[in-house]
Every structure is written in structure tokens, then in C-alpha cells.
Amino acid sequence: MAKIYVVGLGPGAYDDMTIRAVNALNACDTIVGYSVYVDLIKDHFTGKNYLTTSMKKEVDRCRLCFEEAEKGHTTAMICSGDAGVYGMAGLMYEIGEEHPDVELEIIPGVTAALSGGAVLGAPLGHDFAVISLSDLLTAWETIEARLKAAADGDLCVAIYNPSSKKRHDYLQKACDILMTGKKPETICGLVRNIGREGEAFEVMTLGELRNTEVDMFTTVFVGNQATKVVRGHMVTPRGYRDV
Amino acid sequence: MAKIYVVGLGPGAYDDMTIRAVNALNACDTIVGYSVYVDLIKDHFTGKNYLTTSMKKEVDRCRLCFEEAEKGHTTAMICSGDAGVYGMAGLMYEIGEEHPDVELEIIPGVTAALSGGAVLGAPLGHDFAVISLSDLLTAWETIEARLKAAADGDLCVAIYNPSSKKRHDYLQKACDILMTGKKPETICGLVRNIGREGEAFEVMTLGELRNTEVDMFTTVFVGNQATKVVRGHMVTPRGYRDV
Numbered sequence A, B: 001m002a003k004i005y006v007v008g009l010g011p012g013a014y015d016d017m018t019i020r021a022v023n024a025l026n027a028c029d030t031i032v033g034y035s036v037y038v039d040l041i042k043d044h045f046t047g048k049n050y051l052t053t054s055m056k057k058e059v060d061r062c063r064l065c066f067e068e069a070e071k072g073h074t075t076a077m078i079c080s081g082d083a084g085v086y087g088m089a090g091l092m093y094e095i096g097e098e099h100p101d102v103e104l105e106i107i108p109g110v111t112a113a114l115s116g117g118a119v120l121g122a123p124l125g126h127d128f129a130v131i132s133l134s135d136l137l138t139a140w141e142t143i144e145a146r147l148k149a150a151a152d153g154d155l156c157v158a159i160y161n162p163s164s165k166k167r168h169d170y171l172q173k174a175c176d177i178l179m180t181g182k183k184p185e186t187i188c189g190l191v192r193n194i195g196r197e198g199e200a201f202e203v204m205t206l207g208e209l210r211n212t213e214v215d216m217f218t219t220v221f222v223g224n225q226a227t228k229v230v231r232g233h234m235v236t237p238r239g240y241r242d243v
Helices: A019-027 A035-041 A058-070 A089-096 A112-120 A140-152 A170-178 A206-210 B019-027 B035-041 B058-070 B089-096 B112-120 B140-152 B170-178 B206-210
Strands: A003-008 A030-034 A049-053 A075-079 A103-107 A128-132 A156-160 A187-192 A200-205 A218-222 A228-230 A233-235 B003-008 B030-034 B049-053 B075-079 B103-107 B128-132 B156-160 B187-192 B200-205 B218-222 B228-230 B233-235
Touching: A003 A019, A003 A058, A003 A089, A019 A075, A019 A103, A019 B019, A030 A035, A030 A058, A035 A049, A035 A075, A049 A058, A058 A075, A058 A089, A089 A103, A089 B228, A089 B233, A103 B112, A112 A156, A112 A187, A112 A200, A112 A218, A112 B103, A128 A140, A140 A170, A140 B140, A156 A170, A170 A206, A187 A206, A187 A233, A200 A206, A206 A218, A228 B089, A233 B089, B003 B019, B003 B058, B003 B089, B019 B075, B019 B103, B030 B035, B030 B058, B035 B049, B035 B075, B049 B058, B058 B075, B058 B089, B089 B103, B112 B156, B112 B187, B112 B200, B112 B218, B128 B140, B140 B170, B156 B170, B170 B206, B187 B206, B187 B233, B200 B206, B206 B218
Parallel strands: A003 A075, A003 A103, A030 A049, A030 A075, A128 A156, B003 B075, B003 B103, B030 B049, B030 B075, B128 B156
Antiparallel strands: A128 B128, A156 A218, A187 A200, A187 A218, A228 A233, B156 B218, B187 B200, B187 B218, B228 B233
């Protein structure tokens, strides 16, 4: 049976891939992905047929996978971070309804909430939400409602896509909504270029985060009321010391 | 400088570890962890000094790491899933305040939201929350407030620790709270024994989930209003097909 692996690469470095992801890519003859992700891995997996499409061509990219698989090629669709979290796994299932003869295997990867969290310390040590500020595919009102919910529930938050050229003030707006339920003193942090050249982190308060400029290669973390700075890092305790 | 790696192992199988996690464990002479996690890896990393403590001895386990590191042993603390998400990274930073001479490196891993998600399909393809139902360290009122927030924000939810001997009706209670904001028809799923022998998944509605018995080796997924069943799997679309 024809097979497609939908593979989460993790943050970008080869070492952050799982062994299962490496084995799957080694087993493939065709690897399909957004060109930026192909560039991350092509030196590690040579002799493969790489096929790329540009951003915003996600449906075409998925169809290309199924076409390749139906030609008899063992094929991988690669995603940065995890295969499912804002990744291609869902769309591959949807497009796959037209291709019931092709088997899908989803291989998870380390999403930015985890890889960035490891750089910052332990910002997501207790219950948390993952929310993207990109309104390309989601109404801004929906994003606002989710931020408000996270604030009301005192959830930690990992914020994906906090900024872009067209959305330079979205993080500021998000912080204002979060501050309807969280104090301006809430400990926050951000990680730039996770797992890539120029990786750097900063710890700050929610009030300071509101006035911080970030780019699209940044992941932002907002604490809960117990989050604190420990050894210069952002730590949300689970409460083991209080038992 | 003495060094401790805090390593997320992923769901349990060797292949689900990242290369960075494998390299770190290979570089260590001492590996500290809860005995169940040590059993998962000890055949793959031989010639190591394994030190275990029982459950609920997390503070002791962390202190043991720092003692070993200060004796000159390169040491790893192992966690299942991710090192930070309900893992030991935060507590290691806290205990580490007494040991500023010991360096900490956190190595992230594939948490159950991602590994279970990959088995189910793509349940977390859009904004989501991760919430643990364990009230060992967290007041039940806090857990309730977070479930309510996730329901109000139409967030997908990955539920950790959905049950235990003492908490056999917690998932039922959680579903009742989620149904204050989500419809009983909301698509949900669960995965048992992720990455281990007996791995199995089921897709059902939130109403059905309420009346389903689960054990502590199960991770539960609750969809948002767009979540659907595709090819027998649970898929939360991000919306690529609607552009």
C-alpha cells in the first residue's frame, strides 16, 4: 500500500529530530515541503527527490504528496515543529479523503512551545494554552476570545506567530487582552530563532512584553500567577515543593 | 563545570526520543529517574549508574541529581514526555538555586499531547489547552476554572491524568464542565498506552466521552467546534481549505 509519512522536524536542528523522524525520512525517496524546511534537512538526507511549494500553497503541497505516493514513491511531507500543531497532518487527512488507497503515518515532533520552553527554563510547568496570533486563517475575534479565556483561567500561554509585517501591533493587542485577567507583573519570556543560529531568550514582565518588538521567528511565553524568575530563567512551578 | 541534563524521553519507545536526548544520555555516567522511566531506557543505555526514587519523591530525586553532579558525575534527570510539561525541569531550577555551581541543560521531548495526537490524527491542529486532572498538587477549583476557560474559548483540550483509583469520576466531572461551553456532539478521542504495548485509540463525542472509563495510561482529547472525523481519525482543521 502506498504510504506517506507526515513528519514533524522539531525546531530545525538535526539533533532535535526524533529517531523515528530520521528513520522515516531515510526510508523515503520523495520529500515534499515548504522550501525553508527543505533547506533545514537536505544536507542530512541526500539522494532524495525534494519537491517544494511556496507558503500559502498548502493544499497544492498536500495534493503533490498524494500524487507522488500514487506513482509508487514512499513520500514524506515535512513540517517544522510538530506535524499536527499548526502543521500539515490535519490537511493531509482532509485531502486524503480523495485518496483512500494511500496510508498516512503521522510522526510527531518537538513543537516550539516545548523547544522554546526548554531554552527559557520551564515556562509551561503547569496547565497551558497554545494560541497563534496569525489571522490569515482565523478571525481575530476568535483569537481574542481564546486569549481572554486563557487569562480568565490563569493558564500559561505559548504564543505562536506573534508578529509579521502586516501585524506589527498584534502582540501588544494580545498583551492588553491578557492583562484583563493577568497582572502586568506576570512573568513572561520570549525565545528568538529556537534551535537555529542566533537563538536567544529574554525574561520580562507582561507589562514589559506589551512594549517589546518581536519578529515572526519569535515564540512568546506568558506565565500564570505562580510563575517566577529562577536563576535568570522563567519557571512555572507545578507545586512539588509545597506538598 | 558540573552539568545536569534534564531530559524528556517522549512517550516511551526508544525511537520517539530526539537525537539530542540520546546523545545526552550517552554522555552521562549517572541517570536519575522514577523507576518506571528507568525501565523504559536501561536496555538502550548500558554501563550507566541508575538511581531511582519512587513517585511523590520528586524533591529527593532532584537533590540526588545535584549531589551526583557535585561528586563530578555527568548526570541526567529523565522525565517521560517533555522535560518541562508536568516534568522535572521547573523543580530542578528551584532546587538548583542552592547549587549555582551546577549547570542545567533542558532537553525537550515529545509530550503526550503530540504523541497521542499523532496516533489520533490531528486533534490539536488549532489553538489548544493542556490541562491535568490530577489534584495531588493543584486545587480542584483551579482545574475546574481552567476547563471552564477552555470551554468558553472553544479551545481544543488535551487532558492529562484523566483518572486514577481515587479519582475515577474526574473525567466525567471534567466533561460536564466542558459541556457548559461545548456541545455534547463535539468530536473527542482518547489514546491508551501511547508509544507502548497495547497502544489503541478511540474517536467519540464529548457526550460519549463523559460515560467512558479511562485509566491513568490514557490521554484524552477534546475538539473545538470545527473538529471532525476524517478517515476514522480525529481532525481539527486549521482552515487551509477555506482560503
